[in-house]
Amino acid sequence: MRSKINLYIIEYAINSLLSQKYKTFFVTSVLSVLVFLLSSLFFITNSIKYELNSTLEALPEITVQKIKAGRHYDIDVGVVDEILEITGVESALARVWGYYYFENAGVNFSIIGLDEYEEQYKNSFVKVAKELDFSKPSMIVGEGVKKVIDKNYYREYFNFIKPNGTLKKVDITGVFSSDTELESNDVIVMSKESVREIFDMDESKATDIVVRVANHNEIATVASKIKLLYPDSRVVTKDDLKISYQNIFDYKSGIFLALFVISLFTFFIIIYDKASGLSSEQKREIGILKAIGWRVDDVLREKFYEGFIVSFFSYTLGIIAALAFVYILKAPLLQNIFTGYSQLKTSFNLPFVFDVQTLALIFFLSVPIYIAAIIIPSWRSATLEADEVIR
Amino acid sequence: MIKLKNIIKQYEVNSQNIVIALKGIDLHIKEGELVVLRGASGSGKSTILSLIAALSKPTSGEVLVNGDRISKLPDNFAADFRRHSIGFVFQKYNLMPMLSAKENIILPLVPMNLSSDEIEEKLKRVLKMFQIEHKENQLVKNLSGGEQQRVAIARANINNPKIILADEPTANLDEKLSLAFIEILKELKVEGKTIVIATHDPLFFGLDIVDREIEIYQGSIV
16 A cells, blocks of 8 residues: 555654664754743743733723822822713722732732722622622632732631731631732732721722723823822823833843743754754765665655654644643743742732744744754755765 | 766866876676676776766766666656666665664665555565575664675665676675675576676686676776
């Protein structure tokens, strides 16, 4: 039975690779490590981008903060009513929240206060507000927070240290997760009343005010009206926040780019080394094959299979290792480069993002280039007179 | 069958150093003939074999095999010509050490993508003919010199070519194995093959199976 694909040439290519097992092992290992490094970087970037985009989508259209001498201060709750009178404003809500530093674990928690009777400014908080017991000091925590306080033996409650040094005991009544872990992981949700107590905040004050505008095109106008009304305020629109988030991410991407360039540079050095010539043994092998009747295209086909086997195997191995490293082991070391402030934030899981374009990009950066690096010098030798190569 | 007409072959060692390997060789070898090219190392014997096998092209002159001007063949046609018409036994055998005897023998058939039955049939014929059936699965690097040579001869004959070229075939063999090689030559001659041997081994001189001995000296026929 004759197959269209010449299995004998593939068999010869495998034998040829196995005959130089140390060299093949070395090249496969280096290629796999490079593919692993590149794809890990891509996977982490994709996941964080996904987290970032989801977080940005959930942001309020306008946030109003009180500023004194450039510093952020609590804002009067009464401002909400005045903002609601501005044409185009759909809703305005005073938020009570803040960062709580848990010294034992060296991490920051984001504590967010909710009111049972208010409309929630985030979809993820609607369900939480229903589950939260407003009749007593209780809280629902993000998964990251749960892990950290569990480690510190707080299973059923947590003692917050108030500014005056006394303790505020709050029961843990549940764990919640939102669309993105980046958003919810370090979050603690409790009643506004409890948050005010922990941060020693007056009842007439709020951290900031979030404003919803019905018509997206009117956001800028509404923002400028609020600024005119309250010149001592900072009015931040969703687009402003997007830009600042993006700037932080772009800075991180710069580090990514450096790692990416180093990986590619290493890869191309290997390729250059390969493409710059064959060993006398390899040339001799080509000469022998030609002498016994192999055409140039037969030699090149065999070399193609050799290159394909090595590069595709390395590609697959590198991708699988990167998937395991990023999504199972949670990318130790590399994740910190991108998330950066890990000392203050609790760790989070990278969401699995399957991006065919990324896989294709890594494939085209590795497999065809390596195959070309094998074929070009082989072609040079194969087109010489066989006699010259054998001698 | 084989005609070399006024062949000149030069090798350019570097831009200022040109070696003239053959200086106007004229040679005619008839079908079924066994010809021995004798001469010292560097006399040009191997170059003649290489030209007949289309492994290299003459600087001037022409090589005709069965009326075909093979010295002008493009590379791929030259490869086809070698695959079907020439069996070349190299001095150092030029086997692939990482492959078994069987895999080495069928190597010329690999690009042809024949069916496994066709390959098996051709393989069986040469394994039997050169008595190496029991060694077919051994790696050639583990075979003795004589066995390696049989594998090389079997590979040269796998496509049943009309012409067998052997370059210093006994250079790496002891006398006993050299005599065994001569026995193989007898069989090949009986099969009607045209055989050209380049050698300086006196064992071949005056042999009854040899039809003609041609002395090559410094690139010319003496």
